[in-house]
Amino acid sequence: MGWIDLADEIRPESVALIQFLKQQQITTILLSGDRKAACDSLASQLKIDKVYSEQSPAQKLEIIGSLTAESPTAMVGDGINDAPALAKATIGISLSDASQIAVQTAEVVLMNHGLKNLPLALGLGKHTYLTIQQNLFWALIYNVAAIPIAAMGFLSPSFSALAMGLSDVVLAINSVRLNFKKVA
Known part of the structure:
Protein backbone atom coordinates (compact mmCIF):
# COMPACT_ATOMS: atom_id res chain seq x y z
CA MET A 1 0.00 0.00 0.00
CA ASN A 117 8.23 41.47 -10.35
CA LEU A 118 4.53 42.36 -10.18
CA PRO A 119 5.04 45.33 -7.80
CA LEU A 120 7.71 46.66 -10.19
CA ALA A 121 5.38 46.23 -13.18
CA LEU A 122 2.50 47.97 -11.37
CA GLY A 123 4.75 50.83 -10.25
CA LEU A 124 6.21 51.27 -13.72
CA GLY A 125 2.72 51.29 -15.23
CA LYS A 126 1.53 53.91 -12.73
CA HIS A 127 4.53 56.19 -13.34
CA THR A 128 4.26 55.75 -17.11
CA TYR A 129 0.61 56.78 -16.98
CA LEU A 130 1.45 59.84 -14.85
CA THR A 131 4.26 60.81 -17.26
CA ILE A 132 1.90 60.56 -20.23
CA GLN A 133 -0.60 62.80 -18.43
CA GLN A 134 2.14 65.34 -17.62
CA ASN A 135 3.39 65.34 -21.22
CA LEU A 136 -0.12 65.84 -22.60
CA PHE A 137 -0.70 68.70 -20.15
CA TRP A 138 2.52 70.52 -21.07
CA ALA A 139 2.03 69.95 -24.80
CA LEU A 140 -1.51 71.32 -24.56
CA ILE A 141 -0.39 74.37 -22.55
CA TYR A 142 2.40 75.08 -25.04
CA ASN A 143 0.10 74.77 -28.05
CA VAL A 144 -2.69 76.85 -26.51
CA ALA A 145 -0.21 79.62 -25.66
CA ALA A 146 2.41 79.53 -28.41
CA ILE A 147 0.36 78.92 -31.55
CA PRO A 148 -1.86 82.01 -31.16
CA ILE A 149 1.17 84.16 -30.25
CA ALA A 150 3.04 82.95 -33.33
CA ALA A 151 -0.05 83.27 -35.55
CA MET A 152 -0.52 86.90 -34.50
CA GLY A 153 3.07 87.63 -35.49
CA PHE A 154 4.44 88.33 -32.02
CA LEU A 155 7.11 85.64 -32.53
CA SER A 156 9.35 85.32 -35.55
CA PRO A 157 9.07 82.03 -37.49
CA SER A 158 12.61 81.03 -36.50
CA PHE A 159 11.97 81.67 -32.79
CA SER A 160 8.64 79.77 -33.04
CA ALA A 161 10.46 76.78 -34.55
CA LEU A 162 13.09 76.94 -31.81
CA ALA A 163 10.40 77.09 -29.11
CA MET A 164 8.61 74.09 -30.64
CA GLY A 165 11.86 72.11 -30.67
CA LEU A 166 12.55 73.03 -27.05
CA SER A 167 9.07 71.91 -26.00
CA ASP A 168 9.76 68.52 -27.60
CA VAL A 169 13.05 68.29 -25.68
CA VAL A 170 11.28 69.11 -22.40
CA LEU A 171 8.73 66.33 -23.03
CA ALA A 172 11.48 63.86 -23.95
CA ILE A 173 13.44 64.69 -20.78
CA ASN A 174 10.28 64.23 -18.72
CA SER A 175 9.82 60.78 -20.29
CA VAL A 176 13.46 59.78 -19.75
CA ARG A 177 12.99 60.42 -16.01
CA LEU A 178 11.19 57.04 -15.91
CA ASN A 179 14.60 55.36 -16.22
CA PHE A 180 15.70 56.89 -12.93
CA LYS A 181 12.53 56.60 -10.85
CA LYS A 182 12.28 54.14 -8.00
CA VAL A 183 8.95 52.52 -8.82
CA ALA A 184 8.47 49.75 -6.26
Whole structure:
Protein backbone atom coordinates (compact mmCIF):
# COMPACT_ATOMS: atom_id res chain seq x y z
CA MET A 1 0.00 0.00 0.00
CA GLY A 2 1.34 3.43 -0.90
CA TRP A 3 0.37 7.02 -0.41
CA ILE A 4 0.82 9.96 -2.73
CA ASP A 5 -0.09 13.39 -1.44
CA LEU A 6 -0.53 16.09 -4.07
CA ALA A 7 -0.96 19.72 -3.14
CA ASP A 8 -0.37 23.07 -4.74
CA GLU A 9 2.41 25.04 -3.12
CA ILE A 10 2.09 28.71 -2.35
CA ARG A 11 4.69 30.67 -4.29
CA PRO A 12 7.20 32.10 -1.81
CA GLU A 13 6.69 35.65 -3.08
CA SER A 14 2.88 35.50 -2.70
CA VAL A 15 2.77 36.65 0.93
CA ALA A 16 4.92 39.71 0.21
CA LEU A 17 2.90 40.48 -2.93
CA ILE A 18 -0.44 40.41 -1.10
CA GLN A 19 1.04 42.64 1.64
CA PHE A 20 2.25 45.08 -1.04
CA LEU A 21 -1.18 45.18 -2.69
CA LYS A 22 -2.86 45.85 0.65
CA GLN A 23 -0.40 48.69 1.36
CA GLN A 24 -1.44 50.16 -1.99
CA GLN A 25 -5.10 49.83 -0.85
CA ILE A 26 -5.83 47.35 -3.64
CA THR A 27 -8.57 44.82 -2.92
CA THR A 28 -7.35 41.25 -3.37
CA ILE A 29 -9.68 38.57 -4.72
CA LEU A 30 -9.06 34.87 -5.22
CA LEU A 31 -11.05 33.73 -8.28
CA SER A 32 -10.56 30.01 -8.80
CA GLY A 33 -12.07 26.86 -10.16
CA ASP A 34 -10.71 24.93 -7.19
CA ARG A 35 -12.76 23.53 -4.30
CA LYS A 36 -14.08 25.93 -1.67
CA ALA A 37 -12.08 24.37 1.18
CA ALA A 38 -8.78 24.73 -0.69
CA CYS A 39 -9.56 28.31 -1.72
CA ASP A 40 -10.63 29.32 1.78
CA SER A 41 -7.45 27.83 3.24
CA LEU A 42 -5.26 29.66 0.73
CA ALA A 43 -7.13 32.94 1.25
CA SER A 44 -6.72 32.59 5.00
CA GLN A 45 -2.98 31.97 4.74
CA LEU A 46 -2.43 34.89 2.36
CA LYS A 47 -5.03 37.21 3.96
CA ILE A 48 -6.92 37.66 0.69
CA ASP A 49 -9.97 39.93 0.98
CA LYS A 50 -12.58 37.97 -1.00
CA VAL A 51 -12.90 34.44 -2.40
CA TYR A 52 -14.82 33.09 -5.38
CA SER A 53 -14.29 29.32 -5.51
CA GLU A 54 -15.50 26.53 -7.81
CA GLN A 55 -15.93 28.97 -10.71
CA SER A 56 -16.13 27.88 -14.34
CA PRO A 57 -14.37 29.92 -17.04
CA ALA A 58 -17.73 31.50 -17.95
CA GLN A 59 -18.37 32.45 -14.33
CA LYS A 60 -14.85 33.90 -14.02
CA LEU A 61 -15.53 35.96 -17.14
CA GLU A 62 -18.81 37.24 -15.69
CA ILE A 63 -17.23 38.14 -12.34
CA ILE A 64 -14.31 39.97 -13.97
CA GLY A 65 -16.78 41.77 -16.23
CA SER A 66 -18.81 43.05 -13.28
CA LEU A 67 -15.68 44.03 -11.32
CA THR A 68 -14.26 45.85 -14.34
CA ALA A 69 -17.53 47.76 -14.76
CA GLU A 70 -17.07 49.12 -11.21
CA SER A 71 -13.36 50.00 -11.35
CA PRO A 72 -10.14 49.12 -13.17
CA THR A 73 -9.28 45.47 -12.61
CA ALA A 74 -6.04 43.54 -12.93
CA MET A 75 -6.17 39.76 -13.12
CA VAL A 76 -3.25 37.40 -12.72
CA GLY A 77 -3.82 34.00 -14.30
CA ASP A 78 -1.82 31.10 -15.65
CA GLY A 79 -4.25 28.50 -16.95
CA ILE A 80 -6.40 27.78 -19.97
CA ASN A 81 -9.50 28.45 -17.85
CA ASP A 82 -8.19 31.94 -17.01
CA ALA A 83 -7.76 33.14 -20.60
CA PRO A 84 -11.26 34.62 -21.20
CA ALA A 85 -11.18 36.50 -17.87
CA LEU A 86 -7.61 37.71 -18.55
CA ALA A 87 -8.86 39.21 -21.81
CA LYS A 88 -11.85 40.86 -20.07
CA ALA A 89 -9.89 42.45 -17.20
CA THR A 90 -8.62 46.01 -17.57
CA ILE A 91 -5.17 44.46 -17.56
CA GLY A 92 -4.42 40.76 -17.81
CA ILE A 93 -1.20 39.53 -16.26
CA SER A 94 0.34 36.10 -16.78
CA LEU A 95 3.57 34.34 -15.94
CA SER A 96 6.13 33.22 -18.49
CA ASP A 97 5.68 29.57 -17.46
CA ALA A 98 1.86 29.71 -17.82
CA SER A 99 -0.22 27.98 -20.48
CA GLN A 100 0.37 29.32 -23.98
CA ILE A 101 -3.16 30.73 -24.29
CA ALA A 102 -2.83 32.60 -20.97
CA VAL A 103 0.48 34.11 -22.12
CA GLN A 104 -1.03 35.12 -25.48
CA THR A 105 -4.15 36.61 -23.88
CA ALA A 106 -2.40 38.66 -21.19
CA GLU A 107 -1.24 42.22 -21.80
CA VAL A 108 1.64 41.75 -19.36
CA VAL A 109 3.78 38.63 -19.04
CA LEU A 110 6.05 38.50 -15.99
CA MET A 111 9.33 36.86 -16.91
CA ASN A 112 11.83 34.86 -14.83
CA HIS A 113 10.92 35.55 -11.23
CA GLY A 114 7.18 34.92 -11.24
CA LEU A 115 5.10 37.23 -9.10
CA LYS A 116 8.16 38.88 -7.55
CA ASN A 117 8.23 41.47 -10.35
CA LEU A 118 4.53 42.36 -10.18
CA PRO A 119 5.04 45.33 -7.80
CA LEU A 120 7.71 46.66 -10.19
CA ALA A 121 5.38 46.23 -13.18
CA LEU A 122 2.50 47.97 -11.37
CA GLY A 123 4.75 50.83 -10.25
CA LEU A 124 6.21 51.27 -13.72
CA GLY A 125 2.72 51.29 -15.23
CA LYS A 126 1.53 53.91 -12.73
CA HIS A 127 4.53 56.19 -13.34
CA THR A 128 4.26 55.75 -17.11
CA TYR A 129 0.61 56.78 -16.98
CA LEU A 130 1.45 59.84 -14.85
CA THR A 131 4.26 60.81 -17.26
CA ILE A 132 1.90 60.56 -20.23
CA GLN A 133 -0.60 62.80 -18.43
CA GLN A 134 2.14 65.34 -17.62
CA ASN A 135 3.39 65.34 -21.22
CA LEU A 136 -0.12 65.84 -22.60
CA PHE A 137 -0.70 68.70 -20.15
CA TRP A 138 2.52 70.52 -21.07
CA ALA A 139 2.03 69.95 -24.80
CA LEU A 140 -1.51 71.32 -24.56
CA ILE A 141 -0.39 74.37 -22.55
CA TYR A 142 2.40 75.08 -25.04
CA ASN A 143 0.10 74.77 -28.05
CA VAL A 144 -2.69 76.85 -26.51
CA ALA A 145 -0.21 79.62 -25.66
CA ALA A 146 2.41 79.53 -28.41
CA ILE A 147 0.36 78.92 -31.55
CA PRO A 148 -1.86 82.01 -31.16
CA ILE A 149 1.17 84.16 -30.25
CA ALA A 150 3.04 82.95 -33.33
CA ALA A 151 -0.05 83.27 -35.55
CA MET A 152 -0.52 86.90 -34.50
CA GLY A 153 3.07 87.63 -35.49
CA PHE A 154 4.44 88.33 -32.02
CA LEU A 155 7.11 85.64 -32.53
CA SER A 156 9.35 85.32 -35.55
CA PRO A 157 9.07 82.03 -37.49
CA SER A 158 12.61 81.03 -36.50
CA PHE A 159 11.97 81.67 -32.79
CA SER A 160 8.64 79.77 -33.04
CA ALA A 161 10.46 76.78 -34.55
CA LEU A 162 13.09 76.94 -31.81
CA ALA A 163 10.40 77.09 -29.11
CA MET A 164 8.61 74.09 -30.64
CA GLY A 165 11.86 72.11 -30.67
CA LEU A 166 12.55 73.03 -27.05
CA SER A 167 9.07 71.91 -26.00
CA ASP A 168 9.76 68.52 -27.60
CA VAL A 169 13.05 68.29 -25.68
CA VAL A 170 11.28 69.11 -22.40
CA LEU A 171 8.73 66.33 -23.03
CA ALA A 172 11.48 63.86 -23.95
CA ILE A 173 13.44 64.69 -20.78
CA ASN A 174 10.28 64.23 -18.72
CA SER A 175 9.82 60.78 -20.29
CA VAL A 176 13.46 59.78 -19.75
CA ARG A 177 12.99 60.42 -16.01
CA LEU A 178 11.19 57.04 -15.91
CA ASN A 179 14.60 55.36 -16.22
CA PHE A 180 15.70 56.89 -12.93
CA LYS A 181 12.53 56.60 -10.85
CA LYS A 182 12.28 54.14 -8.00
CA VAL A 183 8.95 52.52 -8.82
CA ALA A 184 8.47 49.75 -6.26
